[in-house]
Amino acid sequence: MRAAGVLAFAVAARAWAPARPAPRPRAVSLNVATEDPATVADEAQVTKRSSLRAAPVLTDARDMVQVFEDFEADEASVVQDDGEASQSPLGYATDAVTGALFDLLHFGDASGIEDSSKNLRVLWARALLDDAGELEDKVAHNLLPKLTRDVAKWDALKPAARFAEFVTSRTKFIDAAVDKFLAAVENSGAGKPQIVLLGAGFDTRAMRYAERIRDIDGDIYELDLPHVCKGKSGLWDTWVAEHGSDSYKKPSYIPYDLNDAGDPDKATPLDILTSAGFSKERPTLFCSEAVLFYVDDLPKRRLFQDLLLASTTSPDSAVVLTDNLKPLLPSPFTHEARAFFEDSNFDLLKHSARWGGAVHYAFAARRDSQIYDQLVVDRQDTTVSYLPILSHGAAALQKKPTFENAWYAVAFSKQLERQEGDDFDELGYTPYATRLFGEPMVIYRDASGQINAVADACPHRSAPMSMGRVGDDGNLRCFYHGWAFGKDGVRADVDQFKPDGTLKKNACSLKQFAAEEVDGIVYVWRGPLLEADASKLPQKVPDATPTYPVDTVLDYKVGFEYIVENNLDSVHLFHLHDGSIPPIAALGMRRSNTDNLLMKAFSDDVGPGHVGKLRGALKPNKLVRFDAPNIVRHGGVSGFHEEFHIVPIAPKRTRVLLRQHLPKGPILTTVTGFPGVPKFLEVLVNNWNYHIGLEDYSVMQGQAHMIDDLGAPRINKAGKGDDLIYKFYNWYNKALENDGGQPYFARWTGDNEYNRVIVGDGTARDWSDIDDDELRGTVGIKEDFHAVHPVANYPPANPDGGGGYLKKWNAQVALFRALGIPLGFNPKDE
Incomplete structure (x- = not known):
């Protein structure tokens, strides 16, 4: 939208x-x-x-x-027929513009790369993101043409990194799943791991994980278009010679058009993989990163049915994707994604959706796998939430309705700062005063930046603290007699405190409410302070x-x-x-x-x-x-x-x-x-x-x-x-x-x-x-x-x-x- x-x-x-x-x-x-x-x-x-x-x-x-x-x-009546992959006119225009740009940047490149602008766009984006500090990928820069690679380091291009957030987020998501999978295989002793990358283009994952794969005697397979596989193979050789090690195990680059998965007269992707040395008995992680946008609906269905979620592959298999699943899963909701994977006996370990369900971020593994217990260690449960914000507190209150022992948003953080008109008050600026169910309270930020929520009544003679001021020292000062209160509502002007009992200790602190700041919103706990x-x-x-x-x-x-x-x-x-x-x-x-x-x-x-x-x-x-x-x-x-x-x-x-x-x-x-x-x-x-x-x-x-x-x-x-x-x-x-x-x-x-x-x-x-x-x-x-x-x-x-x-x-x-x-x-x- x-x-x-x-x-x-x-x-x-x-x-x-x-x-x-x-x-x-x-x-x-x-x-x-x-x-x-x-x-x-x-x-x-x-x-x-x-x-x-x-x-x-x-x-x-x-x-x-x-x-x-x-x-x-x-x-049930709205049925979407299988169709062909397509993109908008804007997408075609972008391809044309970036294609011309990359022809210029790759002029005289000896690597022999022949590819569309899409894969090169991702490669250059990764190099730019690395230089901008958004993503760690030193390999990407080394794969660019020597004559023009430093263009990715131009400061003038740094703002363009904002347009590549999708590349950043999907890379981090898949890398986290790869790390989890490899650790699970190693810790469980399940065998030698395999990673299958679908349509990876000029992604650098195989190179970035080359040392790790070598150390655990694993294998990487890449299924991609013939000319991409040829170019990628050449890049690997050049990279190993200049920056890598001869001990690294070269990935198997397997020419295959994923759209052929829907043609019954052509070999299935599993057959193609098997002929290249892939074993159906070894633990395997299938990765699909933003490639299914370009696959027609029917072959996409068969890719999942015959390979990604197929029972014919290893029981110790898992799937991670940041990809388009339409028409298999047109909805962005986790409960529907969970049901989709459960149909094939996979447990959805992690999930979210973007762009109205156009892109699913999902990591799933077989329930009966011997690596399953390792994968769910420190697992953060995938919440069945129809919205991207959840609250365990609200869930608990549904079971036992009460207005007590709950967090209430009371202000935006920016409302606690100096407001218009406060600049003319030499005593400081106005504290944020509010009430929750009629209970008077004042909220301010002390010198350390901590949010304090206290009763709107001075412990001296109950003068409203809301009439006071927050000084530049972060202390809330009562306007009546000048008592000042800092962190946690504790009195800060200790000169007036008399340890002989003239002023009792409990007279030197304000009643405090538990307060937390989350994403620029200030919450106050309604209930006992220590139970927050x-x-x-x-x-x-x-x-x-x-x-x-x-x-x-x-x-x-x-x-x-x-x-x-x-x-x-x-x-x-x-x-x-x-x-x-x-x-x-x-x-x-x-x-x-x-x-x-x-x-x-x-x-x-x-x-x-x-x-x-x-x-x-x-x-x-x-x-x-x-x-x-x-x-x-x-x-x-x-x-x-x-x-x-x-x-x-x-x-x-x-x-x-x-x-x-x-x-x-x-x-x-x-x-x-x-x-x-x-x-x-x-x-x-x-x-x-x-x-x-x-x-x-x-x-x-x-x-x-x-x-x-x-x-x-x-x-x-x-x-x-x-x-x-x-x-x-x-x-x-x-x-x-x-x-x-x-x-x-x-x-x-x-x-x-x-x-x-x-x-x-x-x-x-x-x-x-x-x-x-x-x-x-x-x-x-x-x-x-x-x-x-x-x-x-x-x-x-x-x-x-x-x-x-x-x-x-x-x-x-x-x-x-x-x-x-x-x-x-x-x-x-x-």
Whole structure:
């Protein structure tokens, strides 16, 4: 998907649910069609649907069941016929340009290389990457023509290394598998290893591993086109003479067109290998690196059936690939990749996918192999996750719902740094003050760079630390009496500490919360400090596609549960947001297409979700998942994904930290390297998010008023996709029951440790309408205390916030109109 399309999806594939939460926090009741709405409303007024009441089972689910059945039937009906390998016009143009360039660079080359530009492009890229420090490959430079090889060392070409990230990542992935395989064979005593490289071109792997292969008496076989094998053989001889050793065992270069694997009248690749000395009895690793793009579908199927996963090869065999598996495996999802390999009794040891499933990074081995136990040593389990970010903490909370003992994102790291206006304060800059479920806390970075999260109450006389300043020394200083606190909230100005007991030791440190910084997001542990478990933090799936993150902050004066609910709702994207952002139409998210939306529920290693597709599409194009307790994730097969950290500030105050991950290909990497582009991209995406958020905010405020204030049923008639909403509220109610009350902070206990008490069956304080925008302090000396931190400075609660959102959006509207792009709730169909 093009960058613009990805950005469009980033906006289209999400939803907000701001609304007025109940004045009395309580369990949520999902009333269904069998109940009389009037009776339900009367009951709500009388009983307020008392806290911890269990939600009735959602019975009216005919639409949801039908959606699932339709999805399965449509998926089965979409059959992709075997076709021929091809590339885009851009690919052909690139081949022509680089081919002419390499003709020039290889003019007068005595090596006798005759090849297309593709293989030479990789060889030169490897030499460039080595010189740029991105990849270690000293061999590549030695294989280049002597007269022109130093071109790869030109500083002017260093930026071009960004375009070769695919070469870097696939090389490291396969090398790691080769190392693992060779060590497993050696440690298990399984025999002499063999490595088969399919279509390696002018890759240097055989040369880089020449010493290792010699020492363990192994063999390398390369299947490739005849002219490539001839050129590679000559390069090997030259390299050994100049840089290698006569003791190295030369690989067997076997001429073979992989497309012949689909021709029943020609020899199979296994027969060709066997005739060249390959043994079906020896442990073998098959490697396929970016070559199957150029193999037709039928021979590709037979390559896997008759060679790579065939039972006729050694039981001690394994497969590593960074390649295209269509049509065998058009989906990027690990659970489908695992099933694909398990059909041949292979265990998927490692897996990720890139470019919307166009490229799979996979390492698999036979389960009954004698090297299997060695291969799984220190194994990082391949997670069955529909998205490239997983969380063992969310998985644990699904099993035992609770709002306690969990990590909550509370800020982006950049929000802790000096902000606009702080430069004029000689005392330092403003600490980041926030609340989590109403509990006041302040976050700052000390002199060592460590993140500290502490109670917003000075241990001296409970003055708010949020009124203080973080000095250049990294100490948080109370504005009232000047006490300073450094690492871990420990008092730093020890001159005022009196060891005679005048000031007790526990008065010299702030109550501390466990805090961690992960990928530019600050998380706080809600639970006992010593029980904070870093393994439960969200983490990236290994070898996932690199992404470029764009962050947006949104503020709401509604309860967090409404925002979770609406972000789990896919259907309203087609209706409410139809035409809101012009590129949405290109993604098929139009009201006229609502009936074509098909969804299928799933539950991966993290939590429940939906896979969505449009009728007739080859594969799903949208994902939604709930990560307990407060994260909603959206994604698509393009590699784009986004995460909504829905932060409960107080009962009617929520801040959303939205991070949208754009697949980091060479074009985006290069463009974002130009001055001003990252900022422009951030403003553009932020404004789109603000616009969508405002549309949802206006609707959901009314929805919550009907439900919370007037007792209307939350779900009266079930609709498409409502089963995921129900699952969330079912989890939510169980968490309330397990916690014994609402998760909101009620008060300090009054002791020196500032332990907290949560809201039980009583009413939590309503924070939504507190006006904390007016300054009442003495201008130039100190601003006033804000009762609700963080202040709602961003849309949709403050539509004029976010750096003047409305003016920027109106400018975009004027531009779209000038370009003739439809706008509005119901734009005309083109």
